[in-house]
Amino acid sequence: MAKDKLRHQTTKNDDTSIDLKGTFISVMLLGIFILVLWFGIYALFLSR
Amino acid sequence: MHLHKYEKIWLVFGLGSLALFLLIIGFAAFWKGTHPQSHIETIDPQNVEAHESFKPENLGLREVADGKYIVNIVASAFNYDIGSDDAGKPVKTIRVPKGSTVLFQVTTKDVVHGFQVAGTNVNMMVEPGHISRLETVMKNAGEFTVVCNEYCGIGHHQMFATVEVYDE
Amino acid sequence: MNKHLNFTKKESRLYMSFMYVTFASLLIGGLMGLLQTFARSGKFQLPFGINYYTILTVHGVILGLVLTTFFIIGFQFALLGKTVGLSDKQRKWAWISFWTMLIGTVIAAVTILVGQANVLYTFYAPLRAHVAFYIGLALVIVGSWIAVFTNFRQLYVWKKAHPGEKSPLLAFMVTINMAMWFIASLGVAASVLIQFIPWSLGYAETINVLLSRTLFWYFGHPLVYFWLLPAYMAWYAIIPKIIGGKLFSDSLARLSFILLLMFSIPVGFHHQLTEPGIDPTWKFIQVVLTFMVVIPTLMTAFSIFATFETTGRRKGYKSLFGWFRHLPWKDVRFLAPFIGMVAFIPGGAGGIVNASHQVNTLIHNTIWVTGHFHLTVATTVILTYFGVAYWLVPHLTGRRLTPKLNKLGIIQTIIWTLGMTIMSTSMHIQGLLGGPRRSNFSNYAGGAQVDTWINYQIAQAVGGTILFVAIILMTYIFIQLAFFAPRGVQEFPIAEEEIDAEPTPKILENWYLWIGITIALILFAYTIPVIDILKHSPPGSIPFDWPIGR
Ligand code: HEM
Ligand SMILES: [Cu+2]
Ligand SMILES: [Cu+2]
Numbered sequence: 001m002a003k004d005k006l007r008h009q010t011t012k013n014d015d016t017s018i019d020l021k022g023t024f025i026s027v028m029l030l031g032i033f034i035l036v037l038w039f040g041i042y043a044l045f046l047s048r
Numbered sequence: 049m050h051l052h053k054y055e056k057i058w059l060v061f062g063l064g065s066l067a068l069f070l071l072i073i074g075f076a077a078f079w080k081g082t083h084p085q086s087h088i089e090t091i092d093p094q095n096v097e098a099h100e101s102f103k104p105e106n107l108g109l110r111e112v113a114d115g116k117y118i119v120n121i122v123a124s125a126f127n128y129d130i131g132s133d134d135a136g137k138p139v140k141t142i143r144v145p146k147g148s149t150v151l152f153q154v155t156t157k158d159v160v161h162g163f164q165v166a167g168t169n170v171n172m173m174v175e176p177g178h179i180s181r182l183e184t185v186m187k188n189a190g191e192f193t194v195v196c197n198e199y200c201g202i203g204h205h206q207m208f209a210t211v212e213v214y215d216e
Numbered sequence: 217m218n219k220h221l222n223f224t225k226k227e228s229r230l231y232m233s234f235m236y237v238t239f240a241s242l243l244i245g246g247l248m249g250l251l252q253t254f255a256r257s258g259k260f261q262l263p264f265g266i267n268y269y270t271i272l273t274v275h276g277v278i279l280g281l282v283l284t285t286f287f288i289i290g291f292q293f294a295l296l297g298k299t300v301g302l303s304d305k306q307r308k309w310a311w312i313s314f315w316t317m318l319i320g321t322v323i324a325a326v327t328i329l330v331g332q333a334n335v336l337y338t339f340y341a342p343l344r345a346h347v348a349f350y351i352g353l354a355l356v357i358v359g360s361w362i363a364v365f366t367n368f369r370q371l372y373v374w375k376k377a378h379p380g381e382k383s384p385l386l387a388f389m390v391t392i393n394m395a396m397w398f399i400a401s402l403g404v405a406a407s408v409l410i411q412f413i414p415w416s417l418g419y420a421e422t423i424n425v426l427l428s429r430t431l432f433w434y435f436g437h438p439l440v441y442f443w444l445l446p447a448y449m450a451w452y453a454i455i456p457k458i459i460g461g462k463l464f465s466d467s468l469a470r471l472s473f474i475l476l477l478m479f480s481i482p483v484g485f486h487h488q489l490t491e492p493g494i495d496p497t498w499k500f501i502q503v504v505l506t507f508m509v510v511i512p513t514l515m516t517a518f519s520i521f522a523t524f525e526t527t528g529r530r531k532g533y534k535s536l537f538g539w540f541r542h543l544p545w546k547d548v549r550f551l552a553p554f555i556g557m558v559a560f561i562p563g564g565a566g567g568i569v570n571a572s573h574q575v576n577t578l579i580h581n582t583i584w585v586t587g588h589f590h591l592t593v594a595t596t597v598i599l600t601y602f603g604v605a606y607w608l609v610p611h612l613t614g615r616r617l618t619p620k621l622n623k624l625g626i627i628q629t630i631i632w633t634l635g636m637t638i639m640s641t642s643m644h645i646q647g648l649l650g651g652p653r654r655s656n657f658s659n660y661a662g663g664a665q666v667d668t669w670i671n672y673q674i675a676q677a678v679g680g681t682i683l684f685v686a687i688i689l690m691t692y693i694f695i696q697l698a699f700f701a702p703r704g705v706q707e708f709p710i711a712e713e714e715i716d717a718e719p720t721p722k723i724l725e726n727w728y729l730w731i732g733i734t735i736a737l738i739l740f741a742y743t744i745p746v747i748d749i750l751k752h753s754p755p756g757s758i759p760f761d762w763p764i765g766r
Contacts, residue, residue, distance in 0.1 A: 050467075058514065125760070172577075
């Protein structure tokens, strides 16, 4: 593995250069799934 | 180290959700007292009859106040001892009216067992040397199977009873 | 960039030995699984008077402990062999590790098969198996420790030869997993050596049951992360290469592994939430720590999607989800792990539910739990391992994954997914209805509730049958890749960093710091409750043989 070179921190720090909209939508859907499941089960717990 | 803007939002959202869950269950546990059973009273597993609650004559269902019941049970491989009826036959069914408050007290004479009133929130491990205790309100009417849900040997699946909650 | 080492014949043979045990275990364990679902359907009786709990013990031990440990250690040796190298002396130690584990496995397996250890893979006291069972397990653990220290040594030697360089990402990840495994397995080793063996021989009259369970679960939760981390290694550092991309972020990958190391151990009480004798406040504290271990997984989810999206966009797919449609769906090295990732969505979400303190009473020891870990281990983890085996095995045997075998792999993945969806879903539902796990078929007291359970058990037998077909197919593919596929060169895919990637902060390799924090967290989470357990311990338990038919 090459030694860490001095790198120009150009592109990476500039969020607009990588478009991760699809990623963002995907993880948020996943988050919503977790919330729905958790509250569903919690409601079942309360009903018993 | 650098986090993408969206990743920051995602992590804040995720952490927020986790914190929300913890707040809800923490509130329920510490303010409403709905901890899972964590009873810390011990007992000699080879001599459970020495404990008042587990004397043979005290096993089974007892009404202690209006709408308040205690059930004492001794588990052993592969049976729940819930006392005997007037004819001397072992009790297999516990009957309580809907809405009653029931305190289950269970211990074991031998190995680890489970005690779950399937379909309710009564679910406890029963371990030698400890008393398992959980109080609950029987909100729903119906017939609920009591199952041993921790492996206790090759007859584990034959260990059961019934709780019947009837409409008054 | 990185120079990856080529394996010698001798090295390849070593790594393959672990794979043989893995896939032999899969076939044996899978057959047991099939028989379990049949027996539980109530429509079939086990032949030859075989006891249900004997096969369940075989299934749990051989799939939960043997298959996983052999695959992981073999795979991790291969990863280190590729990235930092394996000396002749280290190879000898690796063989010692292999044989110690194998001998232990055989001893334990024989003890189970002759009916002297119907205690299931968790061997809860005071059920007493024959002492050979515990000795066998102890050997497996000791063998794994030899691998641990050989792996540490491998990285250490590399570091000496490459001063100032950061360790290769995969070598770093392997070291994290092995550090976690070592710290965690000390608990179960202590319990087996100090509690179980003397007690099962009669030198100690009684055993402290709650302490033995606490030591077991101190190990039991990190155990599941020990299975999962190799899958994460593949997701972070191998899949990007397979889809034609680069690492999303070396630093974030390392950070998430560090968090996994720190938070996967001090959380064992989430398996003991319904037990008497443990203070509920300490249970809750470990619940909070359990929720912390979700964070690195949230990071992992983001990083995986981001790798897919970045790769697709670089290839020119502009639309919002175009990058997704154009993933290499026809490449089984990608598809199998991908399905594994998908299964981790309900698997992980279910895990959060399970760990939710009092909500645990809803599902504790119901068949929901079995449904849960057949998603996490038996789908997420296993399909990722299969995804690795498709290229690792031919790489080691000097053969190729042919288009035909690739296609069979895709069919295998689909059958597995179908079977598991049926089996796991019906287990989840039956569990919510109160159906217990670890139970042979029973009518209990009869009634509507039990009838519903039985219907779901029949569905599980359908799913189990489909799964077993997938296992046969996987065995066939493995044999082909190991012995019959055409000779050739199969790539060992390891993803590289972006040319302009940010440098990885040095602190991420400060082992003293991370292991120090790990130990501090363990001491925090366990010291007071364990003192409590010891101080308030009831009279100990004498051993019980007859309940398990000895
Ligand atoms: C043909 C595929 C499989 C089938 C049909 C199957 C079926 C089952 C069933 C029905 C049970 C629950 C039995 C009970 O609670 O009474 C079970 C338990 C279990 N399975 Fe599987 N399984 C399969 C594959 C796997 C795989 C690949 C793994 C792990 C890598 C695995 C790990 C386990 C473990 C650890 C248990 C728990 C044993 C216990 O509670 O003692 N299974 N399996
Ligand atoms: Cu049982
Ligand atoms: Cu866990």
